[in-house]
Amino acid sequence: xxxxxxxxxxxxxxxxxxxxxxxxxxxxxxxxxxxxxxxxxxxxxxxxxxxxxxxxxxxxxxxxxxxxxxxxxxxxxxxxxxxxxxxxxxxxxxxxxxxxxxxxxxxxxxxxxxxxxxxxxxxxxxxxxxxxxxxxxxxxxxxxxxxxxxxxxxxxxxxxxxxxxxxxxxxxxxxxxxxxxxxxxxxxxxxxxxxxxxxxxxxxxxxxxxxxxxxxxxxxxxxxxxxxxxxxxxxxxxxxxxxxxxxxxxxxxxxxxxxxxxxxxxxxxxxxxxxxxxxxxxxxxxxxxxxxxxxxxxxxxxxxxxxxxxxxxxxxxxxxxxxxxxxxxxxxxxxxxxxxxxxxxxxxxxxxxxxxxxxxxxxxxxxxxxxxxxxxxxxxxxxxxxxxxxxxxxxxxxxxxxxxxxxxxxxxxxxxxxxxxxxxxxxxxxxxxxxxxxxxxxxxxxxxxxxxxxxxxxxxxxxxxxxxxx
Numbered sequence: 448x449x450x451x452x453x454x455x456x457x458x459x460x461x462x463x464x465x466x467x468x469x470x471x472x473x474x475x476x477x478x479x480x481x482x483x484x485x486x487x488x489x490x491x492x493x494x495x496x497x498x499x500x501x502x503x504x505x506x507x508x509x510x511x512x513x514x515x516x517x518x519x520x521x522x523x524x525x526x527x528x529x530x531x532x533x534x535x536x537x538x539x540x541x542x543x544x545x546x547x548x549x550x551x552x553x554x555x556x557x558x559x560x561x562x563x564x565x566x567x568x569x570x571x572x573x574x575x576x577x578x579x580x581x582x583x584x585x586x587x588x589x590x591x592x593x594x595x596x597x598x599x600x601x602x603x604x605x606x607x608x609x610x611x612x613x614x615x616x617x618x619x620x621x622x623x624x625x626x627x628x629x630x631x632x633x634x635x636x637x638x639x640x641x642x643x644x645x646x647x648x649x650x651x652x653x654x655x656x657x658x659x660x661x662x663x664x665x666x667x668x669x670x671x672x673x674x675x676x677x678x679x680x681x682x683x684x685x686x687x688x689x690x691x692x693x694x695x696x697x698x699x700x701x702x703x704x705x706x707x708x709x710x711x712x713x714x715x716x717x718x719x720x721x722x723x724x725x726x727x728x729x730x731x732x733x734x735x736x737x738x739x740x741x742x743x744x745x746x747x748x749x750x751x752x753x754x755x756x757x758x759x760x761x762x763x764x765x766x767x768x769x770x771x772x773x774x775x776x777x778x779x780x781x782x783x784x785x786x787x788x789x790x791x792x793x794x795x796x797x798x799x800x801x802x803x804x805x806x807x808x809x810x811x812x813x814x815x816x817x818x819x820x821x822x823x824x825x826x827x828x829x830x831x832x833x834x835x836x837x838x839x840x841x842x843x844x845x846x847x848x849x850x851x852x853x854x855x856x857x858x859x860x861x862x863x864x865x866x867x868x869x870x871x872x873x874x875x876x877x878x879x880x881x882x883x884x885x886x887x888x889x890x891x892x893x894x895x896x897x898x899x900x901x902x903x904x905x906x907x908x909x910x911x912x913x914x915x916x917x
Contacts, residue, residue, distance in 0.1 A: 450480035451621055451718075451732055452570045454500035457493065459484045459516065460532065461508045465555070469503070472559040477718040477730055478566060487511040494524055501569045503530040503562070505555070506540060514544060521548035526576070528569035532562070574620050581616040591615060596644050599636055601783045604773040610637075610765060617763045618644035623715055625700075625760045626738040628767030631815030634738040635698060637765060641736060642694040649693020649733065652686050657699035661706040666723055668695075669710075675724025687720055690733035700760070701739035701752060712756045735760070770810040770817065775887050777805055780814060784821035785833075793830040801835060802889045808842050874912075877905050 466483040488510045506513035528550035533541040541552035642651040670685030828834040884890035892902040
């Protein structure tokens with residue numbers, strides 16, 4: 448079973464009784480990767496051998512005092528958040544420790560809930576700092592550490608590459624991820640990539656929660672005890688149990704009823720759940736990834752989706768662009784689906800007309816719709832050339848998705864006080880079309896309403912005007 452957090456929490460106190468009671472309190476709240484140390488002088492040795500996530504240090508200790516230990520650790524390991532544990536009479540000293548680099552301080556009492564919350568908060572801050580550092584490195588160097596993990600996602604889009612870099616940075620976090628995007632953009636595929644990159648030992652367990660009423664939702668996720676209801680002749684583990692040490696993927700989370708949202712909030716916030724018919728809560732270390740094609744923020748404003756659950760799920764957010772915003776991927780995706788459909792048959796040639804036909808189509812069903820169009824066309828084609836009749840018929844049935852918006856229809860070309868020359872306007876149009884299509888000449892030509900040869904001539908003239916790059 449995966450321990451939380453990834454690196455241990457170090458508790459330092461000379462009182463063994465307090466160490467035991469505090470570690471039990473942390474474990475009851477899902478924090479079970481703990482090192483207890485009753486001799487402060489051995490802390491430097493522990494830090495030399497083990498990477499520590501968070502430290503909690505008592506101020507009043509023999510040998511090396513808490514203050515001296517904080518000064519030492521802050522100098523050698525400034526990234527480790529240090530929580531100061533103090534008695535009622537030492538609050539002033541604790542404040543001085545904060546000024547010298549400690550993360551926070553707490554008064555030692557029998558109620559350890561505030562201290563547990565402080566530890567959890569410090570863990571979250573440490574994870575965020577680690578992710579921000581990773582993101583800076585990836586964006587500045589424009590690199591992917593594991594490009595092979597993204598092989599199932601067919602793209603050459605710069606926007607998608609930025610998303611991949613973000614995914615690599617957050618993959619090993621324990622915090623939930625919310626994936627948003629229109630239907631058919633590949634949200635489950637991205638969730639699986641996040642799981643594969645997370646290094647988690649458990650399984651990837653997907654479940655579509657759309658249309659589930661509260662009872663079915665609770666039974667599916669949390670399971671039930673034997674005899675919990677009529678027909679429950681044996682105990683059944685839920686999907687949360689199946690996802691232990693792994694990832695639980697909840698698709699179409701926006702359709703979840705309010706009662707189920709309350710249960711899910713407890714799972715996300717406290718990492719615990721209650722099987723039906725049981726009065727004993729269970730802990731889980733499953734990482735939760737949720738997805739929706741509806742903006743939960745908008746639903747939260749309309750009070751259809753709990754805002755507290757929304758912000759808990761959105762600890763990390765991945766928004767996938769629709770296919771119409773990454774048209775440069777069309778040639779790659781068409782080739783990919785052609786290969787998929789021609790594994791047991793000869794592959795027909797693809798008419799040049801296909802790209803021109805699809806370049807102005809908005810794909811309301813996104814990549815899923817494109818896959819259907821290509822496989823459907825293949826089923827009606829011979830071995831020589833792909834039959835486009837059914838694709839043309841499909842596009843004609845969806846005129847709203849293929850209508851071109853012309854200047855004057857909701858948008859106007861803007862000019863300054865001096866009108867540009869016709870030559871300058873043509874050059875800018877060509878540059879913009881090439882930018883929007885990721886330098887795909889076939890798509891750019893279709894967008895501009897000219898032949899590919901005509902576009903090529905204009906591009907050559909542009910290169911001659913601009914001269915060789917230095």
